[in-house]
Amino acid sequence: MKAIVTVMLKTGVLDPQGKAIGQALVGLGFSGVGEVRAGKVLEIELAETDPVAARAQAEEMARKLLANMVIESFRVEVA
Amino acid sequence: MKAGIVVFPGINRERDMAIALERSAGHKPRMVWHRETDLTGLDLIVIPGGFSYGDYLRCGAMAAQSPIMAAIRAHAARGGHVLGVCNGFQILIESGLLPGALLRNQNLRFLAMDCHLRVERTDTDFTRHYQNGEVFRAPMAHGDGNYFADPDTLDLLEGEGRVVFRYATPSGEITAQANRNGSARNIAGIASANLRVLGLMPHPEDLVDPLMGGEDGKPLFDSITAALAA
Numbered sequence: 001m002k003a004i005v006t007v008m009l010k011t012g013v014l015d016p017q018g019k020a021i022g023q024a025l026v027g028l029g030f031s032g033v034g035e036v037r038a039g040k041v042l043e044i045e046l047a048e049t050d051p052v053a054a055r056a057q058a059e060e061m062a063r064k065l066l067a068n069m070v071i072e073s074f075r076v077e078v079a
Numbered sequence: 080m081k082a083g084i085v086v087f088p089g090i091n092r093e094r095d096m097a098i099a100l101e102r103s104a105g106h107k108p109r110m111v112w113h114r115e116t117d118l119t120g121l122d123l124i125v126i127p128g129g130f131s132y133g134d135y136l137r138c139g140a141m142a143a144q145s146p147i148m149a150a151i152r153a154h155a156a157r158g159g160h161v162l163g164v165c166n167g168f169q170i171l172i173e174s175g176l177l178p179g180a181l182l183r184n185q186n187l188r189f190l191a192m193d194c195h196l197r198v199e200r201t202d203t204d205f206t207r208h209y210q211n212g213e214v215f216r217a218p219m220a221h222g223d224g225n226y227f228a229d230p231d232t233l234d235l236l237e238g239e240g241r242v243v244f245r246y247a248t249p250s251g252e253i254t255a256q257a258n259r260n261g262s263a264r265n266i267a268g269i270a271s272a273n274l275r276v277l278g279l280m281p282h283p284e285d286l287v288d289p290l291m292g293g294e295d296g297k298p299l300f301d302s303i304t305a306a307l308a309a
Contacts, residue, residue, distance in 0.1 A: 013182070013227065014182065014185070014225075014227075014261075016182075016183050016184070016185060016186070016187045017183060017187065020187055065136070065140065065144060066136070068137055068140070068173070068180055070178075070179060070180040070227070070228070070229075071180040071182065071227060
């Protein structure tokens with residue numbers, strides 16, 4: 001299976017990168033651009049074939065390494 | 080004092096650190112490759128600055144998982160001394176030995192310049208050779224040095240007196256302008272509850288000789304050398 005882990009900064013944690021990207025979009029002439037948040041997406045191939053077990057495994061990976069739980073949150077999709 | 084400097088792939092400040100330790104202690108520290116797991120006989124473990132593992136994922140995240148870290152955790156748990164500078168501070172935070180996180184600098188720029196640090200307490204093994212409230216100059220060079228922690232953790236650190244260095248003006252005022260990377264409460268360096276694990280972003284090891292332009296950082300190394308002299 002493949003797990004897709006999306007890691008984002010928690011709400012309330014300053015995201016200067018997202019802010020700069022937002023400013024660049026405005027600079028390019030895009031109108032109506034609100035807050036921009038930047039994050040990471042990780043695609044992980046897993047030998048596991050059971051979706052529930054695959055999700056549990058990916059969530060453990062996210063907690064242990066992929067996300068820094070002090071500042072980031074994550075969500076997992078399995079396919 | 081027997082000091083060991085941990086070397087990860089991508090670290091580049093280990094020789095500066097070795098010079099600073101040797102100048103104070105009078106002998107060379109041991110270089111410890113990150114695959115080693117035995118720190119027997121070492122009093123002080125230093126994690127120097129650089130770009131371990133190319134700063135992949137998050138600064139310090141990969142190094143925090145390397146084989147040597149279990150030994151460093153055990154050393155700290157035994158009450159051993161650990162110093163982390165710059166990337167070393169990031170690694171100590173990623174490994175959970177110090178609380179909080181280091182975010183991208185507020186202005187998004189890599190900051191390579193001198194800053195001034197105010198010494199918030201001089202009764203630690205790392206700071207005894209500074210005067211109370213003394214301000215000293217230190218070079219900094221980092222992209223992710225913006226110290227962050229939730230308000231409860233910040234209050235805990237302040238309450239327990241674990242903020243050791245703050246970004247300040249040369250005259251010692253704590254201002255937003257002196258806080259170039261945007262760190263919470265101008266925090267530049269913090270210690271563990273037992274004050275034996277210290278992490279800071281700037282580089283005191285780069286000002287330990289008049290030929291480097293000053294000796295502002297030398298009291299830190301003199302302090303720890305004296306504390307661990309035996």
